Amino acid sequence: xAGVIQSPRHEVTEMGQEVTLRCKPISGHDYLFWYRQTxxxxxxxxxxxxxxxxxxxxxxxxDRFSAKMPNASFSTLKIQPSEPRxxxxxxxxxxxxxxxxxxxxxxPGTRLTVL
Amino acid sequence: AQxxxxxxxxxFVQEKEAVTLDCxxxxxxxSYGLFWYKQPSSGEMIFLIYQGSYDEQNxxxxxxxxxxxxxxxxxxxxxxxxxxxxxxxxFCAMRRPISSGSAxxxxxxxxxxxxxxx
Numbered sequence: 001x002a003g004v005i006q007s008p009r010h011e012v013t014e015m016g017q018e019v020t021l022r023c024k025p026i027s028g029h030d031y032l033f034w035y036r037q038t039x040x041x042x043x044x045x046x047x048x049x050x051x052x053x054x055x056x057x058x059x060x061x062x063d064r065f066s067a068k069m070p071n072a073s074f075s076t077l078k079i080q081p082s083e084p085r086x087x088x089x090x091x092x093x094x095x096x097x098x099x100x101x102x103x104x105x106x107x108p109g110t111r112l113t114v115l
Numbered sequence: 116a117q118x119x120x121x122x123x124x125x126x127f128v129q130e131k132e133a134v135t136l137d138c139x140x141x142x143x144x145x146s147y148g149l150f151w152y153k154q155p156s157s158g159e160m161i162f163l164i165y166q167g168s169y170d171e172q173n174x175x176x177x178x179x180x181x182x183x184x185x186x187x188x189x190x191x192x193x194x195x196x197x198x199x200x201x202x203x204x205x206f207c208a209m210r211r212p213i214s215s216g217s218a219x220x221x222x223x224x225x226x227x228x229x230x231x232x233x
Contacts, residue, residue: 031219043206043223056220091160095219101148101167102210102219106160 002026004107006092012113018080021110023092024073030097033104034067034077037089049075050097082114117142119207119224126229128197135182136192136227138207144168146212149190150221151181155203163205166190197231204228 005024013019025032033048047057052069060067064083069075079086089111093104118141128134140149151163166174166181174181182191194201207224 033219042225045220048219050219089158093160101150101165103150103162103165104221105162106152108157108159111158 004094006107006110010111014115016081019082021077021090023075025094029094031095032075033093035091084114087114117209117222121224121227123227129232133195136205138190140188140209144212148210150208151192152206153203199231202231
């Protein structure tokens with residue numbers, strides 16, 4: 001079975017440009033999460049969805065960040081305009097709706113560099 | 116608020132030996148879950164093992180076991196018979212009670228970089 005798929009794996013862009021990160025969760029999973037990982041702040045939850053509906057976006061740093069989940073198999077995280085401090089690895093994770101552990105399965109991440 | 120503390124930024128272990136990675140947590144919840152994830156240099160996060168706060172036995176998954184001491188609020192990961200492929204960053208994480216509205220949110224520690232020496 002395919003795991004969580006993220007694209008692109010690497011993104012280099014210039015300050016001010018729009019960046020769109022994409023995620024395909026594991027089929028059948030009801031939950032989708034977006035995380036950001038930096039050396040300074042570690043792993044931070046940005047937002048998560050349940051059945052395509054955003055449940056908690058309190059981790060989204062500012063209005064420049066937005067996330068959508070138009071259907072059960074696709075989500076995007078958009079940064080507009082991007083800034084150098086947005087440079088990080090962005091992970092998408094998904095989890096089953098009924099699970100004893102509520103474990104999350106992570107994608108390979110997108111390494112974003114904003115120049 | 117929940118907090119996870121991993122006090123060992125880096126650890127070294129000889130191949131074939133056992134190693135313990137420390138994790139302490141702070142929570143006011145009576146029910147919670149604890150996870151360990153592995154992040155190799157390739158970057159992906161791999162789920163290793165889970166321990167529920169009411170589980171009577173310590174969790175085990177192959178060479179991984181969790182030394183859960185509830186009164187001390189610690190959930191240390193033990194890796195037996197270390198292999199070179201175990202070299203990676205290891206993260207401890209916690210979730211809130213299933214009944215809470217935020218049960219799906221994980222709080223992560225800062226991680227421990229494990230290096231297995233040949």
